[in-house]
Amino acid sequence: SHQMAGGVKGQLDVAAKAASYNMLLQVMLRVATFVMNGFVLRFIHADLLGVVNMRLTLLYSTVLFLSREALRKACLSRTTGQTKWRHVNNLMWCSPVLGLVTSCLVSALWLSPFLKQPNVPHDVIGVALFALSAITELLAEPLWVLSQTHSYVKLKVMTEGVSQMTKCLVVVVGVYFAPQWGVVLFSIAQLLYSLTYVSIFYGYFHIHLNSPEGKSLPISSVTDIIPCSEEDTKTWCSPYLVHLTWSFFKHSFLKQLLTDGERYVMTIFGVLSFAQQGVYDVINNLGSLVPRFIFLPIEDSFYVFFASSLYRGEPPEKQREGVLPDVAHTLAMILKFVIVVAMVILSFGYAYSYLALNIYGGKLLSGGEGPTLLRWYCLYVMLLAVNGVTECFVLAAMSQKQVDRYNGTMLVFSFVFLCASLLLTKSFGSVGFILANCVNMGCRILHSCHFIHSYFSSTPYRPLILALPSLPMVTTFALSFLITAFSEWVLCCDQGFWRVCLHILVGVACLLGVGSTVLLCEHELTSFVLSRLPTRISSRLLRVTKILHITTILPKSD
Secondary structure, rough: OHHHHHHHHHHHHHHHHHHHHHHHHHHHHHHHHHHHHHHOOOOOHHHHHHHHHHHHHHHHHHHHHHHHHHHHHHHHOOOOOOOHHHHHHHHOHHHHHHHHHHHHHHHHOOOOOOOOOOOOOHHHHHHHHHHHHHHHHOOOOHHHHHHHHOOHHHHHHHHHHHHHHHHHHHHHHHHHHHHHOOHHHHHHHHHHHHHHHHHHHHHHHHOOOOHOOOOOOOOOHHHOOOOOOOOOOOOOHHHHHHHHHHHHHHOOOOOOHOOOOHHHHHHHHHHOOOOHHHHHHHHHHHHOOHHHHHHHHHHHHHHHHHHHHHOOOOOHHOOOOOHHHHHHHHHHHHHHHHHHHHHHHHHHHHHHHHHHHHHHHHHEEEEEEHHHHHHHHHHHHHHHHHHHHHHHHHHHHHHHHHHHHHHHHHHHHHHHHHHHHHHHHHOOOHHHHHHEEEEEEHHHHHHHHHHHHHHHHOOOOOHHOOOOOOOOHHHHHHHHHHHHHHHHHHHHOOOOHHHHHHHHHHHHHHHHHHHHHHHOOOHHHHHHHHHHOOHHHHHHHHHHHHHHHHHOOOOOOO
16 A cells, blocks of 8 residues: 555656646747747738748647647556557557658648638748658657656756757747748748757667666667567557557547637638738737646646556546545646636736737737737636646546547537637637637536546545635635726826836736735645645745744734
8 A cells, every 4th residue: 555655656746747847848938939929020921920820830730749649648548457668669650650641631731722822932842841840750759658658857848948949049040131031941940840859859868778777768779669579479569559549549639629729710711811810829829828838738747647547447446555545636736726827817817918918019919809819818728727637637537438439529529619610700800719719628628527526426535626716715816806907997008107017016916915815725735736846946935835824823912
């Protein structure tokens, strides 16, 4: 029992460490992209921005998602039987093959007369280079899975960080000195990103395998990842892994439609011009800063924790002893954490959307429906947060048959989203895409919560109830929303510099009040988060928490 609990605690620490490093990575990447977009906006036309950031990037992300998402989830899952590493490695080599097929099909669709074609030079070259970039990146998949299963959490940070900075540097220098290159410049930068990504993975393991620390790995050389049959059984792959991959592939296909649904509607149906798509993408990137650098790393890291802790498809009573309490508590605390973060965005986003867009992009972004779009996105962030955590647990605990059934449910959600986006876009413009996404996320959250409630119904654990914020927290957020909204109406944003500064100070004061309420009223959540931060940071925050707590319980002097 102690051994099992220790194993789960070790996996939880690894997941928390991975989430911390991934958050740091996402912060760096998003800040770099944010600054780069702010610079690039001053040198290129909105049409080119729409073609690169929407049309070509969608092609690249579609190929990657369909070619590796299902394989990654299947190969990281814990099963009641032992999975051979050779089987996992061979299966991951299907990823670049799938990428080649997928890129050819998607590229043909992107260049077909069925889709609205942009009036920018060298679009065909852009499609070809972005597709080649995706295929190149997939060559690192066997080593990516090896690094994940052996907890090389810093490697991902280094690889993606260096690759993204290389891409940003090429784009910034190129746009400044040769803006006439247009699509070709962005395409070359994307290809360099993928080449750097693959080179770092192979270079790292080539060096690491020749060191004493690399002796514990199942390979002794990088050439050992070349596909071959397993020595004992002479088999190439596990039938169970193949079936599980197929189940996840169907789910991944539908998930991709739902994740980037508005981009597919824009690309396939042409409901917005490329210039409008470019502005929408900039605002979408600004609104998705928190989901990308906080929520997504948490989902990725704790999916690994849930998948490695639970036996897939087995009921709670058949799980390993000591696992379920840790899993239930972790699910509740992670869900509460993302809800609190999302409530901060929702409470303060309304009053500061116009100001943020005005500072970042001037009247180009703050004029028109930009601020309204960003305000609705704040509500979408809340739904994204809840769905991400609940769905990562559901996909880690479901059996293969349950995943297959869920794929049918996702198909219904896809149809609902498609209809909602087409109808709402006609009535509300770009905002209709956000509203349609809210409908989609709401449906997925209800489904996931139903599964979690049923899963834990035979146990004394209720993670969904434990994840609900306390009444003082909800009250504090509601007051912050009202105060900052009134502050914007009175002080912002065309009434002089000092009034704008005063409006910002009002937001800072409300944010401090929210932070103090979290520390005072959410002791369990605070302890969970602090225990998984670096020692120096957690000790300082713990000292602040104790001071605040003592201050609130000291009797008033007469």
